Amino acid sequence: MVRVITQETYDEVVKENMEEFEMSPQEAINEAIAQFEAQGVDLSNIIKDLFLSSEENHLVTTTVSKLKELNSRDYDCEELFKYLDVLKTECSKDIARRVRAGKDGAYKVLIDLLQSKQEVFAQELSDKDAKFIINVLNTLIALMDTQPDLLDAKGIDLIKTILDNVENDDILVGTLKWASTCCIKHEMNRQRLFAKNITENLKLLIKVAGNEKLLSETLQLIRKLTLDDDVRVEFGKAHDHAKELGAQMLEPLTNLLKEKTKPPLAPELMLTMASLLVRHELCKLVADCGPGVLFSVLADNYESAAVVQQACKLITALAGHDDVKRDLVRSGIAPVLVTLLSRHANNATACALILRSVAALTLREPAHSEHFLASGAPEAIVHCMKLHPRNAAVQKNACWAIRNIVARCREQNVKFLELGAEALLNSSHELFGNEFGFDIRSALRDLGCDVTLDEQWHGKGVQIEK
Structure with a gap:
């Protein structure tokens, strides 16, 4: 401990x-x-x-005390902004200062300041009011970074009230950032926000947001609501959240992807969609809404590793539905992925994600293996293994891809063996045998190579009495 x-x-x-x-x-x-x-x-x-x-001499403590004093009387906004800026700067330095500020009551005074402007949320905000609210929100974001436990019912209500009533893009961006900060490693905050029907606000923002920054923050909050990263909670609701969000969001997200095929929004849209594809019917929904959207995005961003990486995450998620997987291969995704694997061979992250997509598309599908073999997949896979011998993700996903390709097409073993796959897999086993040795040995076994498999259980030789 x-x-x-x-x-x-x-x-x-x-x-x-x-x-x-x-x-x-x-x-x-x-x-x-x-x-x-x-x-x-x-x-x-x-x-x-x-x-x-x-x-008493801590700058954080004196700043919070000054903010409390100002909040208890009539104050000059510029003086308030000065102390908010000091608190935000201090909180941005490290978790220790944020913890100190939280213990000194910074959260309560900031919430009180925000509530003091609640009556103007539904009105057309003046520049002065907008600046005030944005300053308080930015300070709250800095304060609550990695300490989301501070959020209480008042904070939840304020987030919902702002999203319901305010139309100022900068304030909405700040509110979404604040909500996202509160969702990281905190299951109960996610559930309480979800219980406020925040899904409707996010769905509306996707449809009407013309501001790229606002749309990006909306997508980030959607992804944060599907996290399962709170070790204090035995059973979270990440799947339930993703299922409900997916049912309402995937169609508008897919339609938006047809329009936003370039970075920075295209990668974020695909990453968000992939995080919501937790059920078969959701994969089918995306496939029906935009059957050719992936090909359009990849064609427009052939050189962009960032787009390729997120596209591969989406392809892997869609491949969880067998019919969608078959439609993708029939549409010609195999030669596209092999070409991308060769083009981005020097990028280890891109390689690993493309190989994972290949493995997902060829799982239990011998016809798909034939498509990848005809497209030159063995050469591309082996080349990536040679380029990144010490990258665990590349080696592991390459093992999966090789195994799934040859498992039901053993006649193709010769091609991989001629390219030196056996030696590469054995070298990988020396480095990563303790991490994923079973996957490497399975690939060697399906290639017909000599391999010693671990005996998972040993009998004790006890005679069974009749």
């Missing part, structure tokens, strides 16, 4: 080093850090580089 300490404990040790051992402030800090790290203490939540003569 990781050991942690409080800021006060750390401060006391630094003071002790300065007073009893007559160290300079920097020497005292360095010594305190060394002491705690030697004891296995996690200092990630500790402010280390401030002069800690007293708790």
Whole structure:
């Protein structure tokens, strides 16, 4: 278990080093850090580089106190903006300052400031009000980065109220960023936002957003709502969220992809669509809405590794539906992927994702294997394995691709063996045998090579009594 300490404990040790051992402030800090790290203490939540003569002298603490004071009386907006900027800058430095600000009550004062403008949300906002709201939102985003536990019912209601009433693009962008920040590694925040029917707001924004930045933030929030990254929750609702979002969003997203075939929106659209394809009927929905959209995007962005990577994620997700997978291969995706694999061979990430798509499209489909073999897949796969011998993702996905291609087409083993696949797989096993040795041995087995398979269970030789 990781050991942690409080800021006060750390401060006391630094003071002790300065007073009893007559160290300079920097020497005292360095010594305190060394002491705690030697004891296995996690200092990630500790402010280390401030002069800690007293708790009240922390810049974060004094700034939050000043904001509380201003909020309790009539204030000058420019003075408020100055302190908001200081708090945002401090919170952006590290988690320790954000934790300090949270303990000092920064969240509550920021929410109170935002609520003070709630009556103007539904009106045409003045430049002054818009600037005020944006400043508060940006400070909230900095404060809540990696500490989404601060979000409460008031914050949830404010997010929903702003999305329901405000039309200012910059405020909507800030609100969506804030919501996204609150969704990372926090299952209950995702569920509470979902319970507010935020799906309707996101669906509307997809249809009406002319601002690329606003659309990008909308797509990011959609993806955040489908995460399953909160280790504190045994069973999350990522699948349920993705299913509901997919049913409502995939058709407009597919139609939008037909229009936005270039970066930066095309990769984001495809990544978002892939994250929502969690059921067969959703894969079919995308295939029916835009049967040729993938080919159009790839044709327009042949040289773009970023687009190719996200397109491959979408292809892999769509291949989860057997009929859609067959339609893709019949439409000619095999030679396209092989060409892309050769074109982007030097890019390890692109290689790994393309190989994963090849593996998905050839799984239990001997006819598809023939298409890839006729397109020159063996040469391209082996070439990528040679170029990236130490990249685990490339080697693993190449193993899957080889195995799926030859598993039901053993007559094609000769081609891979002539290209040196056996030696490459054995070399990969030496490096990655502990990580995915079974996959490598399976590829060797299906190629007809000599391979020793692990015996998963050993009998004890006990005689069964009759």
